[in-house]
Amino acid sequence: MTGGVDATPVPESGQQGLAVRWGGGRSPWDVSWGKLMMWLFLISDAMTFAALLVGLWVTRLGSPTWPNRLEIINLRFVATMTVILLCSSTTMALAVFAIRQGARRQAVWFLAATIAAGLVFAGMQATEWTHFIGEGARLTGNPWGVPAFSFTFFAITGLHGAHVLGGIVYLWIIADRIARGLGSAEGVEIAGLYWGFVDLVWVFIWSSIYLL
């Protein structure tokens, strides 16, 4: 048994690499405060959506009946909304990449495409809500006899829609600043995190409300 310290050099990828990774110091995550704050906001926002989705599932599993969504909602229409949101996430990622390359003008165009896709998504969601309300759905009741069905639908898709509208305004401001030569690449990247999150949350809303 030896009590001494092992002086064998450790490769960067081994113990030392781990120490560097977890060493703390001035910037343990190697990201700016703005980006870290956005991540913390997104995680707390994810908890809000999670609470709503958990509420939906507890209510739904505890309900003796649950309306057949396929008879009420046009699944192909909502699938198109989903694809449009995926398109907007791609153009957003391309905008982030363009600004990092210094192509500001290209970044503005990609941001404009993202805003346009976001507006189409919001418009389609408004159309879907109009149809749903036209069928008799309200926050407190609906013709299918399960009030929680329409309540959870409006609450969850409404909160997500508010995020989309907020994101459109956010991206508009960022695009305007980039176009005027004011914004930074990191500002676009942080906005990209927000928009990616809006798409990420929709994956679970799409699955929970429309598919499962």
Add this chain to the structure above:
Amino acid sequence: MTEGQPQGVTRVLIIAWLVLVAITILEVSLILVFRVAPGVRVAALILLALMKASLIGAYYMNLRLERLAMTYVAVIPLTLLVLMLISILPDAASLLRRP
């Protein structure tokens, strides 16, 4: 963060988009086209949703390029969230058995 060649990154993002669209089409097909057992359909839809979420996190939120510690900041709370979801299942099951 590091980045690759411009054409390479664009290509990767387009491929990620195509995969995400393909998964969405498969999800809709599981409801409208294919006749599968409900249990299999639910399992497949959950798996496909997790695949989509991973792709969006990795490629659109750039988690694949971040330091591992940063990825943990995002992934650990979401893992705990999944555990919380699993923990409510017994309650949900007892609600189901309620007369």
